[in-house]
Amino acid sequence: MESAGTGAAGPTPGGVMGSGTRLRLEPYEVALLRGGPRAAVTVAVLALYLRGAAEAGRPGTVRVSGEPVGAGRALSPLAEAVLAELRQPVGVRELSGRPGVRRAVADIRRGLVAAGLLRSLPARRTRAGRRTLDALHAGHPLPRDRKALSADEGLMAVALHGDPALRLVAGRFALRAGLIARVEVADKGLLRHSPRSEYSCGGVSD
Template identity: 40%
Template structure:
């Protein structure tokens, strides 16, 4: 392998080391413990931004402030004057017309409220901070580009081909392993596991705060149990998919019924 090739490999491993430090080292200023997070924070931690907005909509629907509209939309059904929660207030004030949850997620007020919720989870040590997360992902994006550039610009002789392929494969495997790191911290994953043990899926329809935590933890299955008409008519089902690094959690979905992830957000 030509000496110049090692500069590219060294650069790739420097990127890997920086990304690993951002993903795996404890974030400065993160506090662990403290009060238990509310249902919207739990939903964000489990399933990302859409899951958090879903819980906010269920809370508003229980207060009589919103209802389902036509063709999978949600509309205002009351003044919501007693709403004090920042995310619920942002959702309610953004419903100037009947819209689907996907459109609601793009509303500036909702996005700011979700960012604040995500940052609160990061300060509590439950999520990796947004700036660290995005920087680490950007570094990991650059690893295969660096390796490919080294291979294209400095092609070794045929006898060196196995070494070239082996080093490149090892570098890419390390990048893939770091890419699979979840956005939730170990503390966040432990919290989700303990909450699922404390709040298993209900066997019959309930009301009040129990519904919110159930939807936060169990996604579509809880929606279909507690608010089936609102969930179906409002287009709330299927609140899964990856969201900024969140990966599907089959423990909460039961083999794909709800692919809600367990990023921030």
């Protein structure tokens, strides 16, 4: 993690102002702040996929596919923890509960608490956390075309916008890997008139 309190090396695409200090958040930090542990793990899985290290396994699972491309750029601790669990195909729900992954998520959460963006008990966003997400949404609207997105921009889009961005950035992989659910609509008219649901905030809600 970056200067929200923590430490993996690499670019920091999510810079926001807070209490006179510029906080720079990585996509997996933003995802945890917005949507809880599963959102953060989803971003880590996507990061591995975009770097060629993960692929869809059996329907609804993810597995390792090779060494990450871009050897000069370190993986985040969360992505490292996820990668270690992918020797056998595993679903994202089970993956989120693996001890190593849970520890990595807990480390991210502690950094966000130290930065004043999350309360520890109960796990809720603070006012500063809500302002941070508002600023990030203003600076990173939901993209309309994935062709213009870099990998980092795609990760930030998914961190901020959840399933709609995931369908745009890597929809086929996300469906096959069980990162998003297939929606079957018996009556197409329902699709036209149904309200758009928001991405679940997990245990980190307003």
